[in-house]
Amino acid sequence: MLIKNGRIHDGLGNVAHQDLRMEDGMIRSIGADLAPLPGEEVFDAAGMEVMPGFVQPISIWGVNGSMTEIRPSSNDNDERSNPIMPELDGFYAFNGRAATYQQLGAFGLTCCGVGPTDNNLFGGTIAMFCVDGVNPYRMCLKRSCGMMASVTSSLKRTYGARPQAPQTRMWIFANFDLQLRKAAEYKEEADKPKDDKLLALKQVVDGELPLFVSCDSANSARQVWDILQNYPKVKLVLLNGFGLTGEEDWIVEHKIPVIVRVASNPLDKDAMTLDWNGIAKLWKQGVPVAFSGTYTNSLGAREDMIWNGIEMMKVLHDSAAVLPMLTSVPAKLMGVDDITGSLREGLRADVVIWSANPLESYQAHIVRTYQAGQVIYQEGDAMKCM
Structure with missing residues (x-):
């Protein structure tokens, strides 16, 4: 052709x-x-x-089918039995037919990332797939693109109602630090069983696997960064961008990537703090910015990627600058820029x-x-x- x-x-x-x-x-x-x-x-x-084609780095495509097709609303990326599950692999949540049924190509998407939800402190790894096919093994572009973590209030909503920890931000951030510290200190011993959770997190603290952290405010993002000062090899990627104003010197100095996600609920109080001018200001200072779409346990809008791009266009007025935020930047952050x-x-x-x-x-x-x-x-x- x-x-x-x-x-x-x-x-x-x-x-x-x-x-x-x-x-x-x-x-x-x-x-x-x-x-x-x-x-x-x-x-x-x-x-x-x-x-x-657009590259959506974090998505639910292939996890939830329609209400009449392929294990409807199965939420196979939403393990809620334990808030600390870094050993899980998003690859196993994916169903090729469920992704293909959404006809994502009709909306410009050719690649999507599938990983755990925001409901666990450490949820497991993200895998990247093409959007049309049947067999996940053939559709997968890369497994273990990064570790998914969350310090959002969704943890408290998920576990606090049971009641079960975490119920407070104190627990969330204390255990965020604790699990990384245990992983940093972990050494395999021949006479003891392997700890799969710590082995998974050890890849993060050793800098072998990027850490994608979902934050619901600028304050929580800064608290994550303060903790990570104890783990200098960690490669942080911030998810959501809520509350960022462009004045975050620590983000600019260390060129910490930001993946902007929209919320499924337009009345989401955290998403209302998304400041496109602030995100643009970070980009102008050299911070890698990428877009993703709705990330929920229900069907999201296939147009989210392009709508994010249009929102940024209202600030930058430069399509050649905005397009990489939908394509090459997310591909690089997910480690597939040598493929697509x-x-x-x-x-x-x-x-x-x-x-x-x-x-x-x-x-x-x-x-x-x-x-x-x-x-x-x-x-x-x-x-x-x-």
Whole structure:
């Protein structure tokens, strides 16, 4: 397949009128005036925008199906038997058919991350998948992309009603520190059983596995950072961005990535503190910023990624700057930027052809979406699921 005459957005901030060739599921060449090969299909993208597929780093796709399809609302990423479960693997929560049924390609998504919910202090690891297929083993791009943690009030709501710890912020932060300290001090001994929880967390304190921490305020994010001063190898990624004003010198100094997530409930009091100007200010100071969508135990909006991008456009007014927050930056944070997230020769052909720039025009719609060079959605396909 040769895509000709389109405006190529590489997802790294560069835009140019070029052609793009896909072969064997990969991007083989990008350049001006590429000549069609014998027998090669040619798609004329004149007047269209060619972009990388969106990469949603934290999601519920493939965990919950529709109410009539595939183990409806199974919540297989929401283990609530123990608030400390770092040994769990988000890979096992994923069902390929449940993700495919959502037709995420119709909304520009070609890659999604699946991991534990915010309901545990340490919930387990995140895995990255392509969005169309059946077999999770074939759809998985990478396992163990990072460890999921949460210091939000959802822990108190989940366990406090039983009653069971945690019921207070004191417990949450004391045990956040305690578990990391135990992992840092842990040594395997031949005559003792292995501690799977500490082995999992040891990868975090040794800097082998990034730590994605969901915070519901700027204060809780700072408290997490203060604790992590005792564990200098930890690679922190902040989730949500709630309450950040852009004045957080510690985030800027250490270039701590922020993944912005929207809330499923528009009346969520924590999400109401999301300040797009503050997030933009952090970005302008060199902080990596990525977007994700709704992350709940029910079906979220497939449009969340693009809506986040549009919100940022209201501040930055620069689509070439905003697009990487939907593509290459989340791909890098999840460790799959050598596979997808940008339009570069040698990467997977995860390509979306838009009628116009979706960050600049509400009239923009998707003409075709390719996952590894295969069409997974094209204009005119019937939409099958909410």
